Structures are given as C-alpha cells and as structure tokens.
Amino acid sequence: MSTEPYPNEPAAALSEAEQVPLWLDDPGRPAPRPSFNGELSADLVVVGGGFTGLWTALRAKERDPDRDVLLLEGDRLAEHASGRNGGFCSASLTHGEANGRERWPEEYETLHRLGRRNLDEIAETVERYGIECDFTRGGALIVATHAHEIAGLKPDSPGFLDREAVRRLVDSPTYLAGRLEDDTALVNPARLAWELARVAEGLGVRIAERTPVVRMDDRGDAVELHTPQARVRARQVVLATNAFTSLLGMRKYSVVPVYDYVLATQPLTPAQLQSIGWEQPFGISDCGNQFHYYRRTPDNRILWGGYDAIYHYGRSIKPEHEHRPSTYHLLARHFYETFPQLSGIGFTHRWAGVIDTSTRFCAFYGLARKGRVAYTAGFTGLGVGASRFAADVMLDLLSGESTDLTRLRMVRQKGIPFPPEPLTWTGIQLTRWSMAREDRTGRRNLWLRTLDRLGLGFDS
Numbered sequence: 489m490s491t492e493p494y495p496n497e498p499a500a501a502l503s504e505a506e507q508v509p510l511w512l513d514d515p516g517r518p519a520p521r522p523s524f525n526g527e528l529s530a531d532l533v534v535v536g537g538g539f540t541g542l543w544t545a546l547r548a549k550e551r552d553p554d555r556d557v558l559l560l561e562g563d564r565l566a567e568h569a570s571g572r573n574g575g576f577c578s579a580s581l582t583h584g585e586a587n588g589r590e591r592w593p594e595e596y597e598t599l600h601r602l603g604r605r606n607l608d609e610i611a612e613t614v615e616r617y618g619i620e621c622d623f624t625r626g627g628a629l630i631v632a633t634h635a636h637e638i639a640g641l642k643p644d645s646p647g648f649l650d651r652e653a654v655r656r657l658v659d660s661p662t663y664l665a666g667r668l669e670d671d672t673a674l675v676n677p678a679r680l681a682w683e684l685a686r687v688a689e690g691l692g693v694r695i696a697e698r699t700p701v702v703r704m705d706d707r708g709d710a711v712e713l714h715t716p717q718a719r720v721r722a723r724q725v726v727l728a729t730n731a732f733t734s735l736l737g738m739r740k741y742s743v744v745p746v747y748d749y750v751l752a753t754q755p756l757t758p759a760q761l762q763s764i765g766w767e768q769p770f771g772i773s774d775c776g777n778q779f780h781y782y783r784r785t786p787d788n789r790i791l792w793g794g795y796d797a798i799y800h801y802g803r804s805i806k807p808e809h810e811h812r813p814s815t816y817h818l819l820a821r822h823f824y825e826t827f828p829q830l831s832g833i834g835f836t837h838r839w840a841g842v843i844d845t846s847t848r849f850c851a852f853y854g855l856a857r858k859g860r861v862a863y864t865a866g867f868t869g870l871g872v873g874a875s876r877f878a879a880d881v882m883l884d885l886l887s888g889e890s891t892d893l894t895r896l897r898m899v900r901q902k903g904i905p906f907p908p909e910p911l912t913w914t915g916i917q918l919t920r921w922s923m924a925r926e927d928r929t930g931r932r933n934l935w936l937r938t939l940d941r942l943g944l945g946f947d948s
Contacts, residue, residue, distance in 0.1 A: 508837060522696065523697065524720070529722070532722065536727065560699045563697070575675045577674070582850050588600070621677075627770045628669050630667045647668065649666040672771060749816060750794075751793065778923060
C-alpha cells in the first residue's frame with residue numbers, strides 16, 4: 489500500500505480505481521438468467537428486476553402462493569440503482585421526519601410506524617430465508633460540519649452528541665456535533681437483490697433477464713407486453729422501472745434521473761482504522777443539502793458517495809455519464825478533508841448510478857389501464873428499504889380493496905411533475921446553486937423559499 493499522501497493529488501489516489509460498482513465486482517455474482525421467447529402468460533407480470541420488482545414478486549407469492557408471477561428485467565438483476573447504492577436501508581418512507589411532517593402532518597406518526605415495521609419485516613425476511621447480504625442494524629450517525637447545522641440536531645434533546653462526544657465515535661476534525669439514529673440498517677445491496685431473486689424463484693416466480701419490455705397494449709381484460717423476443721399476456725402488471733422508461737407516457741415527467749457518484753477505498757489497515765476510531769457498525773451522513781454518505785464495508789473499506797448529484801439535460805441516461813473525473817476528484821478531496829489521517833490510502837472503485845428523484849422526495853404510487861397496471865417511482869435515494877413497502881402498496885392497489893395502505897393520503901396523493909425542457913434543466917441548476925449557497929451560509933434564498941411554498945423540491 490502506498491504511503492504517499494494524496495490530499496492535493498486526487499488523480500493519483502484514483503489512478504488505480506476501476507470504473508465498476510464495488511458491489512457488482514463480486515465473483516459470486518449469479519450468471520444472468522436466459523431471456524424469454526415466444527408467447528407467454530401470467531397472472532402478474534413484474535417489469536423491472538431491482539429491489540422494487542423483486543420485492544413485489546416475492547410478496548405476491550407470499551400473499552398468494554397460487555398466483556402465477558413472471559418477472560422481466562431488461563438488463564441484469566441489480567445492474568442499476570439496486571446494485572450501485574451505498575447499502576443504507578432506512579426505515580423512513582418520507583425522506584426524513586421534516587419532509588414527512590410538512591407534507592402529511594396528520595398521518596406522519598402512522599407513516600413513521602409503518603416505516604419502522606417495514607424495516608423490521610425486512611430483517612425478519614432476511615432471517616427467515618437465510619438471505620446472506622451482510623444485513624446489520626447499526627443505525628446512522630448524522631453529523632454537522634457547519635455551525636449553522638448544529639441546531640437541526642436538536643441540542644436540547646436526548647441523544648445529541650457535542651463535538652467531543654461525536655469525535656469519540658469517529659474522529660474527524662470536520663465534525664462539530666452529531667446524533668446517532670437507530671432507524672437504519674446496512675446491507676450489501678447487490679447480494680440482497682440476488683438473494684431476493686433466489687428466494688422468489690424458490691416460491692415459484694419465473695425470472696427472465698435481458699428481456700426489455702418495449703410496448704404495452706390493452707387486450708380486453710388483459711395487458712399485452714411486447715419484448716424483442718416475446719409477447720406476454722398478463723392479467724395484471726406492476727411497473728418497477730423507476731428512473732427508466734415507465735411505458736405510461738406522461739408519467740416520465742414525474743421523476744428526473746439524477747446521477748450519484750461513489751468511491752471505495754482500499755481496505756484499511758488496523759492502524760488506519762484505529763486512527764479514525766470508527767468501531768461501531770453505523771453509516772454516516774452529514775447535514776448538508778449537498779451531503780456525503782459513507783460507511784465501512786465488511787472488508788474494512790470506506791464507501792464514500794453523494795454530494796455532487798448531476799442532472800443531464802433532457803432527462804438523459806447514458807453510460808458515458810458515469811465517467812465524470814471532476815466529480816470523482818471532488819469526492820476524493822472531500823474524503824481527505826474529512827479524514828486527513830487517511831491521506832496515504834487510495835481508491836479501488838469508482839462508479840455512478842441513477843436516482844429517480846421526485847418533487848416530493850419520496851415514492852408515489854398509482855394505477856393505470858383500468859386498474860390492471862400498478863406503478864411506483866420517485867424513491868429519491870431511499871429505495872433500498874421503501875421498495876418493500878411500495879410492493880405491498882401496489883399489490884393492495886391491484887386488489888381493488890380499500891386497505892390501511894391505500895387509504896393513506898401519501899399513497900393517494902401524486903407529486904407535482906417536473907416541467908418540460910429547458911425549464912427542468914434551468915430550475916435544477918438554479919436549485920443546486922441555491923442549495924450550495926445555503927450549505928455555506930445557513931440561509932435559504934428567495935428561490936428555495938418559493939419552492940417550499942409550492943411543495944416542490946430537488947434532492948438525491
């Protein structure tokens with residue numbers, strides 16, 4: 489391992505970093521399942537093989553073992569957001585308490601309870617099926633790195649950590665205060681997805697990879713899905729494609745694809761670990777609008793992501809957007825500012841993934857095609873945990889019955905769509921600039937206050 493310090497030379501620190509997600513760079517990654525050909529039929533067809541689609545398929549069989557369930561993935565399972573995130577599995581369904589209380593004050597306590605129950609049920613599922621995904625309920629440490637952020641950590645309430653207390657947990661000169669929350673688990677997200685697929689197949693779900701759905705037509709009392717190789721007739725359909733094509737036309741304006749960038753370090757030595765004192769298995773994030781999230785992995789790397797969320801004009805999603813040296817260099821510099829005692833360590837992996845960002849910062853739900861198609865999207869970075877809740881919401885919606893979930897205003901209410909271009913690109917750039925300014929000054933400008941009044945937002 490090199491001992492040459494890197495803080496002023498991010499290019500050197502990144503020189504051996506492969507452009508591949510850490511979680512997908514796994515010799516245990518399952519071989520892709522074959523695509524489907526010809527004519528098929530199923531009671532329920534799930535489109536999308538990330539967390540949302542896999543949880544939906546699994547929950548459908550748990551709720552009704554006789555239901556014939558087919559899952560179609562256009563690429564490979566967990567190839568996109570589900571295999572590229574930081575592995576933070578949060579209990580929040582509303583992107584935090586403040587957002588939930590502001591938008592749905594009359595039912596926030598119910599949403600909070602449902603979110604905690606959802607996380608408990610994820611843990612129970614992992615235990616019951618022997619899912620090997622390094623699931624650990626270690627919580628999350630929220631840290632303030634600017635003086636104006638300290639008040640948001642509620643200094644007068646139990647659980648607040650002052651500068652000395654938070655630095656006893658993790659030693660960074662940037663930390664001014666903190667709070668340790670217990671509502672988050674850490675997980676290897678790719679392995680969780682692969683294991684959910686294994687369990688679903690064991691319950692009878694059929695899964696095809698590299699089978700993109702290109703068209704969806706109404707056929708009497710059924711829906712017909714077209715792929716390049718097959719035609720599939722379904723009694724009901726769940727669309728779990730998130731930031732990608734929704735097959736529902738105007739629904740594309742409900743989310744924007746935002747690229748999030750991540751680094752992973754070399755494994756830390758025992759001496760390096762001791763220098764930062766990070767012994768407990770919690771993840772960390774800071775309080776900024778442009779925030780970093782980071783965690784230790786089981787092999788003692790530090791995964792370091794966030795901050796520089798990038799939107800590309802025209803809702804563009806392209807592989808070349810993942811190659812962004814300026815962002816990787818920025819992340820590396822911030823890493824060394826946070827942990828100067830790790831100046832000799834380099835990075836082995838760098839990657840990016842698309843987040844389905846909605847104006848209300850959390851998932852929305854709905855039905856289409858005379859109640860035969862259910863959809864969800866807009867998780868805005870919290871899909872690792874909230875996707876399971878979304879699966880139950882969609883299955884309840886398809887049942888046609890009024891349930892505790894379908895009666896929630898959060899479920900019935902749709903978010904405000906993003907406008908067409910060039911308004912979306914212009915608005916997002918202005919919002920990013922304003923958020924960065926607030927991070928520096930602690931003050932929201934007129935633009936952000938106007939968005940607040942309109943119930944609009946941009947986040948990752």
